[in-house]
Amino acid sequence: MLKVENVKKSFGAATVLDGVNLTVNPGEVVSILGSSGSGKSTLIRCINGLEKLDGGRITVDEFDVAKPKELAEARKRSGTVFQLFNLYPHMTALQNVALAPVEVLKRPRAEVEAESRALLTSVGLGDRADAYPSQLSGGQRQRVGICRALAMKPRYLLLDEVTSALDPEMTAEVLAILAKLAGSGTTMVFVTHEIEFARQISNRIVFLEKGKLIVDLPTEQFFDSQGGLAQPRVAQFLSKMRKD
Numbered sequence: 668m669l670k671v672e673n674v675k676k677s678f679g680a681a682t683v684l685d686g687v688n689l690t691v692n693p694g695e696v697v698s699i700l701g702s703s704g705s706g707k708s709t710l711i712r713c714i715n716g717l718e719k720l721d722g723g724r725i726t727v728d729e730f731d732v733a734k735p736k737e738l739a740e741a742r743k744r745s746g747t748v749f750q751l752f753n754l755y756p757h758m759t760a761l762q763n764v765a766l767a768p769v770e771v772l773k774r775p776r777a778e779v780e781a782e783s784r785a786l787l788t789s790v791g792l793g794d795r796a797d798a799y800p801s802q803l804s805g806g807q808r809q810r811v812g813i814c815r816a817l818a819m820k821p822r823y824l825l826l827d828e829v830t831s832a833l834d835p836e837m838t839a840e841v842l843a844i845l846a847k848l849a850g851s852g853t854t855m856v857f858v859t860h861e862i863e864f865a866r867q868i869s870n871r872i873v874f875l876e877k878g879k880l881i882v883d884l885p886t887e888q889f890f891d892s893q894g895g896l897a898q899p900r901v902a903q904f905l906s907k908m909r910k911d
């Protein structure tokens with residue numbers, strides 16, 4: 668399982684994560700909601716070992732991201748897709764997807780390329796494998812980004828607002844892929860502002876408020892007036908998101 672225990676993180680005088688606890692079990696889809704600046708991306712970056720923790724502990728299947736000798740194993744288990752497209756511009760879609768399995772896992776190129784093509788086909792990009800990122804739409808690029816993470820066969824897929832830079836049509840394309848992954852049992856940690864979509868695909872929803880995880884409930888209870896909605900901040904957040 669993926670375990671975040673009492674994690675603290677500050678930037679200068681600003682406390683961004685203030686004792687966060689979160690457990691994600693294999694097969695679960697957990698969405699992280701919260702206002703802009705509440706610490707969602709920082710939490711994802713901490714899980715990746717991209718930020719040094721100021722307190723607490725994060726383990727991915729027992730591998731501690733703060734221990735240099737364990738970080739590589741932890742990272743192999745968690746694949747991340749970020750808010751902004753971060754494909755290598757000088758590589759084709761296929762080369763972007765195949766890169767890490769060949770370079771990091773040292774797997775045979777031919778085998779990896781065949782798998783990468785199959786992944787691209789599964790997201791509707793079978794005929795765009797040889798295109799460069801600049802020749803792809805935003806939605807297509809983000810689908811390549813998802814394939815790139817999946818190519819490493821991660822046990823946990825972390826998604827940080829993967830649709831926030833996309834128009835509604837492209838957003839729908841990408842969400843359809845994510846719904847398929849969630850339905851097929853992929854373990855996902857999903858940072859999003861797509862409330863209705865989160866509601867459809869998640870087993871659990873957690874709410875971050877100023878670096879504190881103030882709600883962690885099964886999806887149905889999160890949207891219940893006796894559950895998550897009983898928290899004024901959650902009710903306020905949801906009503907604002909629905910108006911926007």
Ligand SMILES: Nc1ncnc2c1ncn2[C@@H]1O[C@H](COP(=O)(O)OP(=O)(O)OP(=O)(O)O)[C@@H](O)[C@H]1O
Pocket residue numbers: 678683701702703704705706707708709710828
């Ligand atoms: N490297 C950094 N140096 C200083 N402050 C940072 C750094 N990264 C994040 N912060 C601050 O930490 C806070 C949390 O940022 P974070 O990116 O985690 O928020 P978020 O919940 O992902 O917001 P959004 O919904 O806008 O993506 C913000 O106030 C941000 O300005």
Ligand SMILES: [Mg+2]
Pocket residue numbers: 707708709750827828
């Ligand atoms: Mg963010």
